[in-house]
Amino acid sequence: MIEVQNITKHFGSFRALDDVSLAVPKGKLVALLGPSGSGKTTLLRILAGLEAPDRGKVILDGVEATEQKARDRGIGFVFQHYALFRHMTVADNIAFGLTVRKGKDRPPRAEIDRRVAALLDLVQLSGLAGRYPTQLSGGQRQRVALARALAVEPRLLLLDEPFGALDAQVRKELRRWLRRLHDELGLTGVFVTHDQEEALEVADEVVVMNKGRIEQVGSPAAIYDSPATPFVYRFLGNVNSLPCAIHDGRAEIAGLSLAIEAPNSGGEGNGIAFVRPHDVEVRPPADGLPRAVVEQLAILGPVVRADLLLPGNISLEVELTREQQNHLSLAKGSPVGLSLRRARVFAGA
Amino acid sequence: MPKNNPAKPWRVIPGFGLTLGLTLGWLSVLVLIPLTSLFVMASGLSFEQWLAIFADTRVQAAFRLSFGGALVAALINAAAGLLVAWVLVRHDFPGRRLVDAMVDLPFALPTAVAGIALAALYAPQGWIGRLIEPFGIKVAFTPLGAIVAMVFVGLPFVVRTVQPVLADIDSEVEEAAASLGAGRWQTFHRVILPTLAPALLTGFALAFARAVGEYGSVIFIAGNFPGLSEIVPLLIVVRLEQYDYVGATAIAAIMLVASFVLLLAINGLQRWNRDRLSRGAA
Amino acid sequence: MRRDESPLIRWLLIALALGFLGLFLVLPLAAVLAQALGKGTDAYFAALTQPDAWASIRLTLLVAAIAVPVNIGFGLAASWAIAKFDFRGKSLLISLIDLPFSVSPVISGLVFVLLFGLQGWFGETLRDHNIRVLFAVPGIVLATMFVTFPFVARELIPLMEEQGREEEEAAIVLGAGGFKTFLTVTLPNVKWGLLHGVLLCNARAMGEFGAVSVVSGHIRGLTNTMPLHVEILYNEYDFVGAFAVASLLALLALLTLVAKSALEWRLRDEIAALRQS
Numbered sequence: 001m002i003e004v005q006n007i008t009k010h011f012g013s014f015r016a017l018d019d020v021s022l023a024v025p026k027g028k029l030v031a032l033l034g035p036s037g038s039g040k041t042t043l044l045r046i047l048a049g050l051e052a053p054d055r056g057k058v059i060l061d062g063v064e065a066t067e068q069k070a071r072d073r074g075i076g077f078v079f080q081h082y083a084l085f086r087h088m089t090v091a092d093n094i095a096f097g098l099t100v101r102k103g104k105d106r107p108p109r110a111e112i113d114r115r116v117a118a119l120l121d122l123v124q125l126s127g128l129a130g131r132y133p134t135q136l137s138g139g140q141r142q143r144v145a146l147a148r149a150l151a152v153e154p155r156l157l158l159l160d161e162p163f164g165a166l167d168a169q170v171r172k173e174l175r176r177w178l179r180r181l182h183d184e185l186g187l188t189g190v191f192v193t194h195d196q197e198e199a200l201e202v203a204d205e206v207v208v209m210n211k212g213r214i215e216q217v218g219s220p221a222a223i224y225d226s227p228a229t230p231f232v233y234r235f236l237g238n239v240n241s242l243p244c245a246i247h248d249g250r251a252e253i254a255g256l257s258l259a260i261e262a263p264n265s266g267g268e269g270n271g272i273a274f275v276r277p278h279d280v281e282v283r284p285p286a287d288g289l290p291r292a293v294v295e296q297l298a299i300l301g302p303v304v305r306a307d308l309l310l311p312g313n314i315s316l317e318v319e320l321t322r323e324q325q326n327h328l329s330l331a332k333g334s335p336v337g338l339s340l341r342r343a344r345v346f347a348g349a
Numbered sequence: 350m351p352k353n354n355p356a357k358p359w360r361v362i363p364g365f366g367l368t369l370g371l372t373l374g375w376l377s378v379l380v381l382i383p384l385t386s387l388f389v390m391a392s393g394l395s396f397e398q399w400l401a402i403f404a405d406t407r408v409q410a411a412f413r414l415s416f417g418g419a420l421v422a423a424l425i426n427a428a429a430g431l432l433v434a435w436v437l438v439r440h441d442f443p444g445r446r447l448v449d450a451m452v453d454l455p456f457a458l459p460t461a462v463a464g465i466a467l468a469a470l471y472a473p474q475g476w477i478g479r480l481i482e483p484f485g486i487k488v489a490f491t492p493l494g495a496i497v498a499m500v501f502v503g504l505p506f507v508v509r510t511v512q513p514v515l516a517d518i519d520s521e522v523e524e525a526a527a528s529l530g531a532g533r534w535q536t537f538h539r540v541i542l543p544t545l546a547p548a549l550l551t552g553f554a555l556a557f558a559r560a561v562g563e564y565g566s567v568i569f570i571a572g573n574f575p576g577l578s579e580i581v582p583l584l585i586v587v588r589l590e591q592y593d594y595v596g597a598t599a600i601a602a603i604m605l606v607a608s609f610v611l612l613l614a615i616n617g618l619q620r621w622n623r624d625r626l627s628r629g630a631a
Numbered sequence: 632m633r634r635d636e637s638p639l640i641r642w643l644l645i646a647l648a649l650g651f652l653g654l655f656l657v658l659p660l661a662a663v664l665a666q667a668l669g670k671g672t673d674a675y676f677a678a679l680t681q682p683d684a685w686a687s688i689r690l691t692l693l694v695a696a697i698a699v700p701v702n703i704g705f706g707l708a709a710s711w712a713i714a715k716f717d718f719r720g721k722s723l724l725i726s727l728i729d730l731p732f733s734v735s736p737v738i739s740g741l742v743f744v745l746l747f748g749l750q751g752w753f754g755e756t757l758r759d760h761n762i763r764v765l766f767a768v769p770g771i772v773l774a775t776m777f778v779t780f781p782f783v784a785r786e787l788i789p790l791m792e793e794q795g796r797e798e799e800e801a802a803i804v805l806g807a808g809g810f811k812t813f814l815t816v817t818l819p820n821v822k823w824g825l826l827h828g829v830l831l832c833n834a835r836a837m838g839e840f841g842a843v844s845v846v847s848g849h850i851r852g853l854t855n856t857m858p859l860h861v862e863i864l865y866n867e868y869d870f871v872g873a874f875a876v877a878s879l880l881a882l883l884a885l886l887t888l889v890a891k892s893a894l895e896w897r898l899r900d901e902i903a904a905l906r907q908s
Contacts, residue, residue: 050800052359070361070804077804083797086904087819097805100815134904152805360716362799363809368712372724375705379777380731383742386752390745429651436648440641448649450892454656456831457884457891459838460736461858462877465865466659469666469874476662477654501655533636562735565840565858569865582737586845589741594750601738612733616726 001026002047002156002188007056009042009212016042017053018212024156024205029182029189031203033196035235039212040192044158047190048077061155076149078159082141084133090144091116091129097152119147122181139170146178150185159191163198175202196236200224208232230346233274240275240316244345251345271347277305277319279342284328289337292316294330306330308338384605391602394595402599407576408584411600414492415581416607419560422499426556427549429500430507437508438515452508455501460565467498468570490572495580498566503556510552514545514622547622554618558611562604663881666874678875686852687860687876693768694856695836698775702832703825706783710821711813714791715799725788731780739777740845743770766848771856774842779832786828790821793902823901827894834887838880 002024009017017039024030032040045051047058049070058066065073085093098112107115120126123143133141142162149157162178163171179202182189193199199206200220208215208223208231216228227233234241244251246268253273285291292308295315304325308316316338328336402408436442437449455463471478471488478489488494518541526536564582571578579587581604588597636644668675678684709728713721731739745751747764757764764770798820802812818825840858847854855863857876864873 048804050361050804070800071806071808073804075804077801079797079801081797083801085798085802085816085819096802096807096815100802100805100807100811148801148805361803362715362796362812363803364711364813365716365718368708369716369718371708372705372712372728375708376724376727379773380780381727383746383777384730384734386745387738387742429648432644433648433652436645440645442645446892448652450888451652451656453888453891454660454884457834457838457887458659459840459858459861459877459880459884461840461861462663462838462880462884463659465861465873465877466662466666469662469870470658476658501659504655558733562733562738564735564737565844569862582735582841585737585741589744589845594745594748597741598745601735601741604735605738608733608735612726612730615733 001061002190003057003059004043004047004053005057005059007043007046007053007058009039009046009051009053015212017046020056020212020214022207022214022217024188024190026188027186028204029179029187029191029202030205030207031199032190032192032207032209033194033199033235034209035194037211038209040194040209041160043209044160044190044192047156048075048158049073050077074152074155076152076154076157078142078145078149078157078162080160080162080164082133082145082165084141084144084148086133088132089129090125090131090133090136091120093133093144094119094147094151096148115151119151122150123147137170138166139174142166142174146181155188157187157189159189161193162191163193163195171198178202208235210235227274227344230272230274233344238276240277240280242273242275242314242316244271244273245269246271246345246347251343253343269347271345273343273345275316275340275343277317279340280316280318281339281341282306282308282318282320282324282328282330283337283339285335285337289339292336292338294332294334294336297325297330297332304330308336387598387601387605390594390598394599398595399599402596407579408600410576411579411581411584412603414495414578415561418492418496418499418580419557419563422496422503422560423553423557425496425500426503426507427553430504430552430556431511431545431549434508434511434515438512452505455504460502460563461569463501464498464566464569467494467501467566471497471570489570490574490578492571492578494570494572495567495578498570499560499563502563502566503560506555506559507549507552510548510555510622511545514548515541518544544625547618547625551615551618551622554611554615558608558615561611562608660881660885663874663877666870667878669874670871674871675875675878678869678872679879681872683852683855684860684872684876687855687857688879690768690771690853690855691837691857694772694775695833697772698779698836699829699833701776702779702783702836703829705780706787706825706828709784710787710791711817713788714794715796728784728788729781731777736778736839736841737845739842740774743773743777743846765846766850766854768854770846771843771854774846775836775839778839778842779835782832782835783825783828786824786831787821790824791817794820823894823898827891827898830887830891830894834884837883 003022005021007017007020008015020039020043022043032043034040042051046053049058049065049068053066056066057064058068060068060073085096088096094116095112098107098115101107116129117126120129123146125140125143125147128136128140133144136144142165146159146162163174166174175198191202200223203220205217206220206223207217210231216223216232218228223232224236227236230241233239242253244253246252248268251271251273283289290310292310294306295309296307298305299322302322303319304322306318306320306325308318310316318338328334330336433452437445437452468489469475471494473479473482473487473489475489481488486493488497522540522544523536526540531539562582564580564586567580568583571580573579573583581600585597585600585604588594588600667678713725744765746753747757747770748754749758753764764773798816799812802816803809807815837856838858839856840862843856844859844862847856847859849855849859849863851860851863857880861873861877861880864870864876
């Protein structure tokens with residue numbers, strides 16, 4: 001178990017982390033998700049010992065490690081731009097962490113060679129041991145960086161934007177590969193990303209960060225289905241935010257003339273209702289249903305995205321299947337009726 | 350909540366104290382303390398002593414030659430350097446890379462060697478001296494000789510500051526100017542020259558600063574006649590040889606202040622140059 | 632087409648530029664050779680084998696052998712401190728390191744005369760202990776170190792700043808110590824830049840005239856470096872001797888230029904690779 005407790009960190013007058021506490025269970029892969037400046041990379045670097053917190057503790061496997069030097073923490077770190085040693089071959093890069101050990105801690109040369117070969121095999125780069133980093137593609141460099149970090153058999157693997165510098169296709173492949181690798185090796189890992197899709201796909205647990213604070217911690221499903229704050233809703237994207245008035249535990253969404261239950265929304269007054277496009281049901285216009293007009297239709301493969309215009313000039317994005325579209329014979333300008341399957345209301349937001 | 354030892358900053362990479370200590374220590378011992386000693390000594394001079402030094406026409410003449418000659422030499426270098434940079438960047442010709450490498454010769458050639466070589470060339474029987482003598486032009490052992498030497502030592506500066514900026518000018522910019530109806534000359538002086546201006550000015554200032562302080566190459570060709578072809582650094586040496594430490598120190602202090610002012614100006618110019626370049630790239 | 636002048640102007644510009652460079656660069660070099668060999672090769676080699684000429688060569692090599700390694704040590708320390716850490720006053724420090732470049736060589740010598748001369752701050756102390764700095768080898772070494780002070784540091788600082796700190800951090804997370812990280816990661820990354828700085832530093836150390844001239848005392852066979860020896864022979868109208876020694880210095884300059892150009896091509900490739908990755 002890896003823990004940080006009440007970590008605060010300033011850079012000059014900028015507060016990068018504000019009283020952050022987090023526990024990473026053994027064997028889990030955790031994503032730190034947030035926009036740039038949210039403090040996620042700072043938290044990762046504090047775990048590695050590359051930065052020191054102003055306040056708070058780092059506890060590795062039950063032992064306080066706040067004052068421990070980076071080189072003694074036994075952590076594997078994969079840098080955003082890989083930081084491969086450019087004058088060393090792939091094999092020498094991977095062997096580095098073993099060859100710098102002193103005295104009896106250093107494995108004999110044959111043992112090092114054997115481990116390097118095994119790691120090259122693991123990251124599927126067996127033929128490239130003698131190459132230099134500049135002779136590799138981005139994805140290959142990434143895997144060398146990973147093998148180098150794994151060579152020291154770290155108790156915790158940290159990855160800073162591991163797929164950030166790759167193009168879309170390679171990024172997708174590596175994502176799945178990393179997930180499989182994690183399941184195979186049973187490592188404890190933390191990675192930083194600003195890409196919600198990446199976090200949801202790869203991680204066991206997602207930590208959403210904003211302005212140096214943790215907004216929510218949970219499984220990918222929990223994070224997506226029930227965001228705890230307006231920020232998490234907005235950051236995960238793919239959501240309509242509609243102004244509403246809250247009264248007596250119910251929210252009146254303007255333009256929809258629709259009242260929904262708003263438990264725990266915290267009082268009276270104005271608020272915002274968050275509705276995901278696929279949580280809006282589109283029906284034929286009927287009495288008693290709020291009405292809207294189709295303003296724009298876009299066919300995105302199997303699904304159709306429709307921009308609806310509600311009374312009061314409010315836009316609403318909905319998603320439906322091609323079948324539903326055919327069934328309703330939707331076209332630009334069609335009138336429709338609506339109902340909401342799910343919405344979440346926050347007061348004052 | 351315990352506050353983690355704020356007195357000792359956390360540095361992952363070791364060796365900060367050691368290397369910064371070595372740097373500051375060696376800088377102080379070798380550069381700062383010696384330079385300070387010069388100013389401390391100069392500050393001990395009375396007003397009358399300063400006045401006497403500057404009332405000396407020999408001192409005045411030396412300053413005129415060092416600064417005036419350096420100005421002329423830097424102007425020549427600005428024009429010739431721009432031409433050389435232009436030709437090296439824009440045109441290909443046999444031996445271009447060799448010529449490019451040769452431009453740095455004045456950085457590598459000891460000044461004394463340059464001095465005696467120039468003196469041999471421009472002496473009345475020398476290869477060049479012989480040719481220009483019939484026209485009544487004398488270079489060796491005149492102020493003109495000092496300027497020739499100053500041109501030599503300042504030659505690489507303008508070329509090396511202008512070259513990268515010129516190479517960076519996007520051909521589309523010129524094509525745009527041409528498509529808007531500008532002629533070749535108009536494109537040059539309304540589009541290219543303003544882009545080069547900061548670099549050109551930086552190179553000019555660097556060449557000027559170098560020429561002002563130059564000693565080795567000048568003294569062999571200038572003839573060193575007091576009041577006529579004597580430069581300030583030589584005057585400092587003369588004063589030292591006469592054991593006139595006060596005079597040498599005073600003149601040196603003035604030179605040093607002038608160099609620092611130039612250094613500040615050059616730093617400002619370089620920042621301007623960089624800002625313009627980076628803004629162009631953004 | 633739009634970028635190019637008409638052929639006539641083009642060749643005129645090239646001719647003008649080459650003419651200027653020929654006049655100021657090629658002719659002086661040719662003059663050195665012509666004068667050195669003016670009385671035949673026997674006279675040339677006789678001049679070079681003079682004991683005083685030998686003594687000046689030995690002294691020049693000795694001075695460079697002290698000044699250059701000290702400069703390397705300082706340059707590495709300064710660039711490590713400046714490029715790998717953040718601290719206040721960094722840009723002031725960089726400016727101060729460059730300072731000796733803007734000081735006239737004569738003044739660079741003068742400051743040591745003011746410190747170590749008989750009337751200087753330490754003059755009497757040195758005399759009482761019978762230590763000679765001025766008009767002796769230590770003074771020459773000091774003046775040479777002063778004028779060459781910025782060479783290696785100003786070469787390495789921008790290079791190391793460009794390379795960043797991630798590789799060093801990676802090495803340390805993998806368990807390497809500071810010195811090991813420097814030797815195995817940092818030094819190999821800057822070796823060509825370091826060599827470039829060393830070449831320029833060495834050329835200046837061997838060729839320095841003004842500063843050394845002020846502190847040397849011009850004692851033949853004892854405190855004359857090669858450039859100073861050139862001056863003495865020249866002033867004695869021994870032109871073959873002066874230009875013979877000068878030709879060695881010119882050869883050194885040419886070799887420096889060749890090596891420097893070769894290195895610059897390499898460096899350009901490395902920096903291009905760096906920017907790309």
